[in-house]
Amino acid sequence: MSGKMTSLSSTPKTCHICGLPIPRDIVTPTHFLYGTVDHVIPKARGGLNQRKNRQAAHRLCNEMKGNRLAADLRYSEIRQLHLEVLELLRSQRIMVTHKQSADIQQKLGLL
Numbered sequence: 001m002s003g004k005m006t007s008l009s010s011t012p013k014t015c016h017i018c019g020l021p022i023p024r025d026i027v028t029p030t031h032f033l034y035g036t037v038d039h040v041i042p043k044a045r046g047g048l049n050q051r052k053n054r055q056a057a058h059r060l061c062n063e064m065k066g067n068r069l070a071a072d073l074r075y076s077e078i079r080q081l082h083l084e085v086l087e088l089l090r091s092q093r094i095m096v097t098h099k100q101s102a103d104i105q106q107k108l109g110l111l
């Protein structure tokens with residue numbers, strides 16, 4: 001693997017639903033923090049399987065979103081996801097600082 005590849009792949013992915021990082025070392029597809037591919041416009045709603053319609057999301061967040069648009073999620077649902085994922089990340093010893101969390105919450109409109 002070239003050095004360039006390594007630095008590219010070390011860029012952490014972010015879940016487009018809860019805004020928190022997707023740990024790259026979780027390889028069990030059933031794990032709640034596993035990085036899935038979410039269709040921004042669900043296929044059930046006519047979304048295409050194109051790159052621009054695909055975004056990374058935790059399994060937990062992807063399942064909660066289901067066949068909806070991220071914008072259709074209720075405030076309480078996003079807040080719940082954010083808190084659950086934060087807790088799961090901590091249980092994996094992946095620390096998100098208070099400031100990082102606050103920044104994300106502000107971006108998601110939770111603050």
Ligand SMILES: [Zn+2]
Pocket residue numbers: 015016017018019020057058061081085
């Ligand atoms: Zn997420």
